[in-house]
Amino acid sequence: MTEDERIFEFDAEESIAGGEFDLEPAPLPPVEEPALIRAQTAYGEDKGSRRNSSVRVRSRIVNTIIHIVLAVLCTVWILPFVGILLESFRCESPGLAGYLIPKQWGFDNYVRLFTETQFPRWFLQTFLMGLVTAVVQTAFVLAVSYALSRHRFRGRRLLMNLMLIFGMFPGFLTLILLRTLMQDWGLADANAPFGLAIIYCASSGMGYYIAKGFFDTIPRSLDEAARVDGASRMQIFFKLILPLSKPIIIYTVLMAFMAPWGDFVMARFMANNNDAGYNVAAGLQWLISETKVDTNYTTFCAGGVVVALPITILFMCLQKYYVAGVTGGAVKG
Amino acid sequence: MDKEQLSAAEYLRLRRWERLVYRISKFFTSIPGRTKSFFLKLKNALGSFFRALWANLVEIWTTFREGSWQTRVSFLVMGFGSLAHGQIVRGLAFLLLESAFIFYMIFCGAYWLGKFGTLGTVETIQVRDPETGIMVTQYGDNSFKILLYGLITLFFIVAFLYTWRLNVKQNHIIDGILASGKKLKSNKDDLHSLVDDSFHKSLLSLPVFGIVMFTVLPIIFMILVAFTNYDATNDGRFNLFRWVGLENFGRLFSFGESGITVAFGEILAWTLIWAFFATFTNYFLGMFVAMMINKKGIKIKKVWRTLLVLTIAVPQFISLLYISNLFAENGIVNATLMSWKWIKEPIKFWGDGMLAKVMVIVINIWVGIPYLMLITTGILMNIPQDLYESARIDGANVFQQYCKITLPYMLFVTGPYLLNSFISNINNFNVIYLLTGGRPWEPAWMVNGTPAGKTSILITWLFGMTSDSGDYKTASVIGILIFAVCAILSLIVFTVMPSNRREDDYS
Numbered sequence: 001m002t003e004d005e006r007i008f009e010f011d012a013e014e015s016i017a018g019g020e021f022d023l024e025p026a027p028l029p030p031v032e033e034p035a036l037i038r039a040q041t042a043y044g045e046d047k048g049s050r051r052n053s054s055v056r057v058r059s060r061i062v063n064t065i066i067h068i069v070l071a072v073l074c075t076v077w078i079l080p081f082v083g084i085l086l087e088s089f090r091c092e093s094p095g096l097a098g099y100l101i102p103k104q105w106g107f108d109n110y111v112r113l114f115t116e117t118q119f120p121r122w123f124l125q126t127f128l129m130g131l132v133t134a135v136v137q138t139a140f141v142l143a144v145s146y147a148l149s150r151h152r153f154r155g156r157r158l159l160m161n162l163m164l165i166f167g168m169f170p171g172f173l174t175l176i177l178l179r180t181l182m183q184d185w186g187l188a189d190a191n192a193p194f195g196l197a198i199i200y201c202a203s204s205g206m207g208y209y210i211a212k213g214f215f216d217t218i219p220r221s222l223d224e225a226a227r228v229d230g231a232s233r234m235q236i237f238f239k240l241i242l243p244l245s246k247p248i249i250i251y252t253v254l255m256a257f258m259a260p261w262g263d264f265v266m267a268r269f270m271a272n273n274n275d276a277g278y279n280v281a282a283g284l285q286w287l288i289s290e291t292k293v294d295t296n297y298t299t300f301c302a303g304g305v306v307v308a309l310p311i312t313i314l315f316m317c318l319q320k321y322y323v324a325g326v327t328g329g330a331v332k333g
Numbered sequence: 334m335d336k337e338q339l340s341a342a343e344y345l346r347l348r349r350w351e352r353l354v355y356r357i358s359k360f361f362t363s364i365p366g367r368t369k370s371f372f373l374k375l376k377n378a379l380g381s382f383f384r385a386l387w388a389n390l391v392e393i394w395t396t397f398r399e400g401s402w403q404t405r406v407s408f409l410v411m412g413f414g415s416l417a418h419g420q421i422v423r424g425l426a427f428l429l430l431e432s433a434f435i436f437y438m439i440f441c442g443a444y445w446l447g448k449f450g451t452l453g454t455v456e457t458i459q460v461r462d463p464e465t466g467i468m469v470t471q472y473g474d475n476s477f478k479i480l481l482y483g484l485i486t487l488f489f490i491v492a493f494l495y496t497w498r499l500n501v502k503q504n505h506i507i508d509g510i511l512a513s514g515k516k517l518k519s520n521k522d523d524l525h526s527l528v529d530d531s532f533h534k535s536l537l538s539l540p541v542f543g544i545v546m547f548t549v550l551p552i553i554f555m556i557l558v559a560f561t562n563y564d565a566t567n568d569g570r571f572n573l574f575r576w577v578g579l580e581n582f583g584r585l586f587s588f589g590e591s592g593i594t595v596a597f598g599e600i601l602a603w604t605l606i607w608a609f610f611a612t613f614t615n616y617f618l619g620m621f622v623a624m625m626i627n628k629k630g631i632k633i634k635k636v637w638r639t640l641l642v643l644t645i646a647v648p649q650f651i652s653l654l655y656i657s658n659l660f661a662e663n664g665i666v667n668a669t670l671m672s673w674k675w676i677k678e679p680i681k682f683w684g685d686g687m688l689a690k691v692m693v694i695v696i697n698i699w700v701g702i703p704y705l706m707l708i709t710t711g712i713l714m715n716i717p718q719d720l721y722e723s724a725r726i727d728g729a730n731v732f733q734q735y736c737k738i739t740l741p742y743m744l745f746v747t748g749p750y751l752l753n754s755f756i757s758n759i760n761n762f763n764v765i766y767l768l769t770g771g772r773p774w775e776p777a778w779m780v781n782g783t784p785a786g787k788t789s790i791l792i793t794w795l796f797g798m799t800s801d802s803g804d805y806k807t808a809s810v811i812g813i814l815i816f817a818v819c820a821i822l823s824l825i826v827f828t829v830m831p832s833n834r835r836e837d838d839y840s
Contacts, residue, residue: 067631069625070622073641076699077640077641077643078640080655081647096658096661097668098664098667143536147537151532151533163544168823169815170812173555174548174551174552175799176551176558176805177550178547180481202548203548204543205537206544233530234529288654301655304655307651311647312647323707323711
């Protein structure tokens with residue numbers, strides 16, 4: 001094989017791969033495979049270098065198109081948020097408007113949100129619910145996951161199957177009973193956040209799948225080695241498994257903390273039309289319920305910005321863990 | 334179809350569509366066999382259940398007959414055997430549970446259980462106060478509480494029977510250990526095992542208790558409600574409700590005035606169509622976006638991904654409510670189109686059944702693509718690149734590579750995920766509720782004051798029943814049916830799917 005042929009071959013491989021130059025060069029075929037080499041050289045001789053450059057041009061065109069498509073896609077995805085942001089600064093009219101760019105800019109809507117509505121109260125309630133849920137739910141989920149992943153006890157399969165079966169019932173059904181109970185205990189209506197926090201936390205053990213899947217991937221031999229050294233199961237859990245599970249702990253905390261911010265169904269149902277007991281989601285949705293949308297629309301947008309900003313920043317910081325949790329959970333099913 | 338089993342060589346000789354036909358016919362011909370084996374399994378399960386029950390009874394009897402006097406006493410006074418042998422911790426735990434149970438049954442349980450069969454007989458009435466002459470409400474029985482506390486009492490009885498059985502078993506073990514001349518576990522051992530061999534008990538007790546009280550109990554309660562006439566009028570407090578047997582289920586299958594067959598059928602059909610489109614449009618388009626970003630030569634991959642993921646962070650009620658208003662009759666989209674003179678009248682995006690359905694599915698794509706992009710990106714990268722390499726050398730074009738390599742691989746890995754997402758789309762409340770709420774309404778589908786519309790899916794219909802019109806009995810029936818649909822789907826998929834990976838394979 002001549003030097004020229006080698007270079008040519010290398011080139012052909014690359015251009016087929018998509019014309020990217022920062023790739024590692026494809027390994028040259030070993031000389032002991034004459035058949036393969038013959039096939040490849042024949043392929044090159046037939047088409048010549050004209051095809052070679054045409055492939056490169058074509059792939060460049062394809063890449064440009066994809067870049068444009070991606071740019072359009074991302075614009076479409078971001079546009080609603082830009083819209084909310086712009087409308088939250090619109091001062092000339094509080095209702096729906098047929099245009100995006102405000103004619104008169106200002107912070108009136110934010111001022112109105114914090115002084116004329118119960119928004120500060122809703123925000124605080126949601127924040128506290130988020131904190132409580134984050135702590136308790138994480139503890140519950142980790143406990144259940146570890147027990148199901150590491151202990152083999154009688155009734156384990158049964159327990160998992162029962163949780164699966166009860167998880168298939170729509171959760172709304174439980175609300176009817178839970179609201180009546182919470183009303184009896186004085187934890188509904190204006191006190192709904194307390195009742196809600198209890199409800200969020202109490203059943204959270206059922207969401208063990210992702211964390212258990214993660215624990216399952218930590219080799220058992222680690223546990224066994226620790227057992228040989230005389231560690232108890234509890235010590236293994238706290239000193240061995242938990243330090244190894246940082247990504248999944250952060251994922252669980254993040255999910256638990258974010259849940260109360262988006263839950264408008266339970267929150268509205270438990271508060272039973274008493275707007276003092278709402279969280280931000282129920283409150284903001286109530287602000288633009290059908291009769292009020294014409295006077296509160298821009299205020300709603302302002303509220304949306306105030307809620308979305310901190311959550312989005314938090315989410316972006318912990319995005320890595322979210323991705324790990326979501327993909328891990330999906331692959332294991 | 335009486336096609337005989339083909340050998341592997343014969344199968345390979347078939348053309349592609351013949352293979353497909355063969356596989357499908359295999360699936361259908363295997364149904365009787367599968368059904369038979371299912372019933373066989375059921376029979377075996379029932380058989381082993383009764384055998385276990387019988388073995389338990391026998392063991393209880395032998396424990397009593399052969400046991401020491403302490404053991405016999407503990408049949409009545411739980412934990413006595415343990416206490417008498419110095420296992421104070423266990424003994425006290427049993428004794429406490431028993432006394433708590435007896436106390437509860439005497440002071441509350443008996444009352445609730447006694448009324449459970451009728452759900453209350455004493456009506457709430459208005460009586461004239463003899464002294465002041467004002468009408469006052471004299472409360473009678475409360476059906477709601479009777480149903481609830483009756484159920485809780487039943488739970489307690491089952492739990493008590495289980496504890497009693499444990500207590501007997503405990504004594505059986507003690508007798509065995511003493512007879513063989515070994516030493517019993519000390520209190521310290523008992524407590525230590527709670528952080529060691531029985532650590533799972535400590536871990537699970539509180540979460541499982543929470544699940545039982547806040548999920549299992551309410552769900553069983555609602556299943557029972559499906560057999561009563563509990564609704565906003567018969568609320569149990571001012572008007573008693575009672576058991577009505579299968580009446581509520583009967584209304585599902587009657588075309589008469591009180592029948593809801595048509596509404597139910599239409600909504601169920603749309604629910605399944607919606608779940609199908611929502612799952613697969615998201616899946617394929619999300620995968621497509623992930624492949625575009627993954628492609629070699631695409632710059633700033635991280636930026637594209639981050640921009641898309643950003644939309645997951647924002648709570649749906651903000652983005653979806655905003656989008657819903659974007660397409661309102663006086664929203665930005667209509668106003669813009671009109672100012673460009675493309676249309677004369679505003680388009681009623683949410684007013685026309687078909688258009689609303691399409692809109693909901695399209696906007697759900699907007700919601701779903703970022704998730705799917707995230708999930709599929711990693712898996713796509715895991716596909717061995719040399720597969721593509723050799724496909725290219727064989728002259729396969731991009732589309733062929735996708736159909737022959739990417740798609741089979743993805744379907745294999747994400748099969749369980751697809752099922753999960755189909756089921757969660759059946760219950761995808763947020764998108765439908767925030768965008769249309771079920772509109773445009775269809776007056777003929779009104780059931781006991783609950784409106785339903787062209788875009789209503791079962792779960793939003795159910796929500797309307799519970800929150801707006803208080804039609805709890807119908808809501809329970811719908812809830813049970815949603816469960817049935819999900820359970821049947823999972824069963825089918827799990828029996829048909831070839832890959833049932835076992836969890837222990839990972840460790």
